[in-house]
Amino acid sequence: MSTTPTIILIKDTRLAGVDTTRDVQNVFEKCLKEAGIESHVQAVRAADMGVYERGVVVKLLPQNVFYGNVKDEDVSLIVNKTLKKGELVEHLALRNLPSQVRVVLRNCGVINPESMEEYIQEKGYEGLRKCLLHLTPAQVIDEMKKSGLRGRGGAGFPTWMKWNLARSSVAEQKYVICNGDEGDPGAYMDRSVLEGDPHSVIEGMIIAGYAIGASKGFFYIRAEYPLAVERIHLAIKQAYEGGFLGQNILGTKFSFDLDVRLGAGAFVCGEETALMASIEGKRGTPRPRPPFPTQAGLWEKPTIINNVETLANVPVIFQRGGDWFSAIGTEKSKGTKVFAITGKVKNSGLVEIPMGITMREIVYGIGGGAADGKKVLAVQTGGPSGGVIPESHFDTPVSYEHLQELGSIMGSGGMIVMDEDDCMIDIVKFYLGFCVEESCGKCAPCRIGGYQMLKLLEKISEGNGTDQDVASIKRIAKAMQKASLCALGQTAPNPVLSTLRYFEDEYKQHIGDKKCRAGKCGKLLQYRIMPDKCKKCRLCQLKCPSNAVVGDKEKGYEVVQAKCVKCGVCYEVCKFEAVERI
Amino acid sequence: MNKSAKEGRGHPADDGRGVIKVGMSSCGIAAGAGEVFEALTKEAKGRGLNLEIKKCGCVGSCYAEPLVEVRLPCLPTVLYSRVNKEIALRILDEHIVNKRLLNDLIIDLPMKR
Ligand SMILES: Cc1cc2nc3c(=O)[nH]c(=O)nc-3n(C[C@H](O)[C@H](O)[C@H](O)COP(=O)(O)O)c2cc1C
Numbered sequence: 166m167s168t169t170p171t172i173i174l175i176k177d178t179r180l181a182g183v184d185t186t187r188d189v190q191n192v193f194e195k196c197l198k199e200a201g202i203e204s205h206v207q208a209v210r211a212a213d214m215g216v217y218e219r220g221v222v223v224k225l226l227p228q229n230v231f232y233g234n235v236k237d238e239d240v241s242l243i244v245n246k247t248l249k250k251g252e253l254v255e256h257l258a259l260r261n262l263p264s265q266v267r268v269v270l271r272n273c274g275v276i277n278p279e280s281m282e283e284y285i286q287e288k289g290y291e292g293l294r295k296c297l298l299h300l301t302p303a304q305v306i307d308e309m310k311k312s313g314l315r316g317r318g319g320a321g322f323p324t325w326m327k328w329n330l331a332r333s334s335v336a337e338q339k340y341v342i343c344n345g346d347e348g349d350p351g352a353y354m355d356r357s358v359l360e361g362d363p364h365s366v367i368e369g370m371i372i373a374g375y376a377i378g379a380s381k382g383f384f385y386i387r388a389e390y391p392l393a394v395e396r397i398h399l400a401i402k403q404a405y406e407g408g409f410l411g412q413n414i415l416g417t418k419f420s421f422d423l424d425v426r427l428g429a430g431a432f433v434c435g436e437e438t439a440l441m442a443s444i445e446g447k448r449g450t451p452r453p454r455p456p457f458p459t460q461a462g463l464w465e466k467p468t469i470i471n472n473v474e475t476l477a478n479v480p481v482i483f484q485r486g487g488d489w490f491s492a493i494g495t496e497k498s499k500g501t502k503v504f505a506i507t508g509k510v511k512n513s514g515l516v517e518i519p520m521g522i523t524m525r526e527i528v529y530g531i532g533g534g535a536a537d538g539k540k541v542l543a544v545q546t547g548g549p550s551g552g553v554i555p556e557s558h559f560d561t562p563v564s565y566e567h568l569q570e571l572g573s574i575m576g577s578g579g580m581i582v583m584d585e586d587d588c589m590i591d592i593v594k595f596y597l598g599f600c601v602e603e604s605c606g607k608c609a610p611c612r613i614g615g616y617q618m619l620k621l622l623e624k625i626s627e628g629n630g631t632d633q634d635v636a637s638i639k640r641i642a643k644a645m646q647k648a649s650l651c652a653l654g655q656t657a658p659n660p661v662l663s664t665l666r667y668f669e670d671e672y673k674q675h676i677g678d679k680k681c682r683a684g685k686c687g688k689l690l691q692y693r694i695m696p697d698k699c700k701k702c703r704l705c706q707l708k709c710p711s712n713a714v715v716g717d718k719e720k721g722y723e724v725v726q727a728k729c730v731k732c733g734v735c736y737e738v739c740k741f742e743a744v745e746r747i
Numbered sequence: 748m749n750k751s752a753k754e755g756r757g758h759p760a761d762d763g764r765g766v767i768k769v770g771m772s773s774c775g776i777a778a779g780a781g782e783v784f785e786a787l788t789k790e791a792k793g794r795g796l797n798l799e800i801k802k803c804g805c806v807g808s809c810y811a812e813p814l815v816e817v818r819l820p821c822l823p824t825v826l827y828s829r830v831n832k833e834i835a836l837r838i839l840d841e842h843i844v845n846k847r848l849l850n851d852l853i854i855d856l857p858m859k860r
Pocket of ligand 1: 315316317318319320321322324344345346347348349432433434435436437438470471472473475476577651652653
């Protein structure tokens with residue numbers, strides 16, 4: 166038996182039924198006493214073990230042994246075999262659990278982000294040292310190619326290729342930009358990395374600068390991220406003091422300076438050409454490409470612009486090698502991806518998974534399934550540029566290609582879980598409304614198309630839609646995809662199109678039956694007073710703002726539909742559940 | 748390489764002191780990590796405990812913030828979830844002083860680094 170005391174973590178992971186965690190704990194305590202090792206081993210009830218629907222789960226620390234479906238009678242077996250003899254109880258062992266893999270988030274929650282020493286202790290700046298002292302810029306790009314890393318900012322463009330294009334552009338001055346604008350609703354992976362491990366992004370930028378021959382870099386961070394900005398400023402200062410930034414880095418001929426620019430909160434400023442205009446002090450609107458930034462970017466100089474998460478991957482690639490990195494993931498999607506999983510899911514937060522695991526593993530295995538034991542209907546990925554993935558497609562691997570095949574995109578990594586209480590049309594109205602609000606107005610397809618499409622959706626959600634409206638939506642969508650200036654307009658129709666693809670029935674219900682399954686589209690609801698349940702207390706009549714409840718204590722009350730404004734007050738105030746919403 | 752770096756858990760207590768880490772990114776702070784950090788610092792001092800109490804970033808389990816990791820030389824490292832001021836004091840009294848872990852608060856997620 167090891168000398169470090171053991172902890173036995175216990176948790177009943179069934180989602181339904183009586184929680185038996187406490188009972189199993191009691192059995193363990195009794196058993197430990199009988200074995201005479203109670204002073205050395207503690208049995209503790211855990212809050213969450215990241216495993217669900219595996220009965221009673223038990224984990225031994227520091228042995229790191231994981232058992233599932235543990236019954237009372239198994240306890241003595243675990244105590245006598247594993248604890249006393251160090252042997253595994255084979256039939257209880259849990260293997261191949263969906264597990265997070267921490268590459269980008271390797272230091273998040275581990276080190277103090279305000280301490281460069283702690284970053285260095287975790288091999289920080291080793292990758293940079295290797296690049297500057299042992300590799301030529303061309304070799305750096307080769308290693309990036311080997312890694313297979315693709316941009317995490319949305320489009321998935323191969324990072325090495327972007328760097329190589331910028332490297333081949335001849336110019337006295339070149340720039341590196343880190344895109345920390347992160348404006349997708351529900352996404353906050355980049356904020357977490359900037360706040361939790363700022364030096365890894367800085368190191369990635371310096372390596373990028375060396376690879377393309379740039380001497381200057383800019384962080385572009387949205388001003389709504391004050392803590393991220395503060396920590397990046399501090400980390401830059403430390404990196405200068407540590408000799409990782411400034412003149413003749415690590416005694417080489419390479420020099421690199423870093424500065425921070427704040428975004429004022431316009432979503433479109435995350436688009437690379439708009440972002441550069443914003444840094445130049447101009448109005449943040451996109452411009453047509455080509456020329457691409459790698460040819461003529463910031464102040465017309467060759468520029469690479471990479472996402473925060475992309476850059477945070479770079480130091481690890483050089484610490485551990487491109488081959489190590491490319492061993493994670495699928496054939497065309499290498500490495501890991503961080504997702505911000507929110508919505509109707511039990512465990513909302515950040516998850517980092519190897520590319521290629523299934524949506525089901527993410528939503529149920531790691532996310533713990535729906536929040537209140539409801540049924541998960543779909544997941545929305547890629548934010549306002551993405552689409553929905555219905556439950557029936559949850560066994561698809563998560564990678565750039567597979568998500569695209571399903572009509573969604575990886576996007577920056579927002580993942581919103583929807584359950585039976587969510588209405589697809591309502592969700593789509595939210596995303597499209599966001600794009601309409603954030604459209605910069607420069608090009609007509611996005612400015613006008615988005616607005617018109619939103620009006621049509623509103624019409625449908627109010628029960629006035631026709632089949633013709635759906636056809637118009639599809640036509641506008643095509644025009645926006647083809648003719649918009651930037652990806653904001655080009656991808657804004659995606660949520661509509663993907664819900665039309667998978668949830669056409671819901672559109673039909675709204676149009677034909679004038680019904681909203683989820684009860685989200687207020688104008689389609691009807692409130693009715695059920696005479697058999699009504700106690701004639703008159704509360705609904707008193708509270709109704711539009712005098713739509715008529716009747717008296719004798720005859721009872723009813724809702725006059727023509728007058729009803731669907732506010733739902735009657736439904737909420739009734740103490741006898743006599744008002745039904747249909 | 749030192750042992751705890753190998754475990755991938757950051758700065759070890761070289762001198763054998765216990766370490767408490769509080770997740771202090773936006774999500775943690777929004778959930779009250781600032782108050783927890785303050786309470787731990789103040790009360791550890793008040794109790795004369797020789798501990799290193801420090802900040803770290805977000806491990807990702809935002810639903811369970813504030814998160815507090817406790818690392819003692821004599822016990823496996825654990826992560827407490829949904830910590831408030833009161834729980835923070837219990838961590839000091841029960842875990843740090845008496846070496847007894849708290850029930851119903853530990854989270855332990857499968858994770859490879
Ligand atoms: C409307 C719009 C918003 C965008 N917002 C972001 C963003 O917040 N962060 C980001 O990294 N990329 C964003 N992009 C993508 C960038 O234009 C660019 O492709 C990306 O920063 C490239 O980095 P990567 O190659 O590392 O992925 C946005 C694009 C569009 C069209």
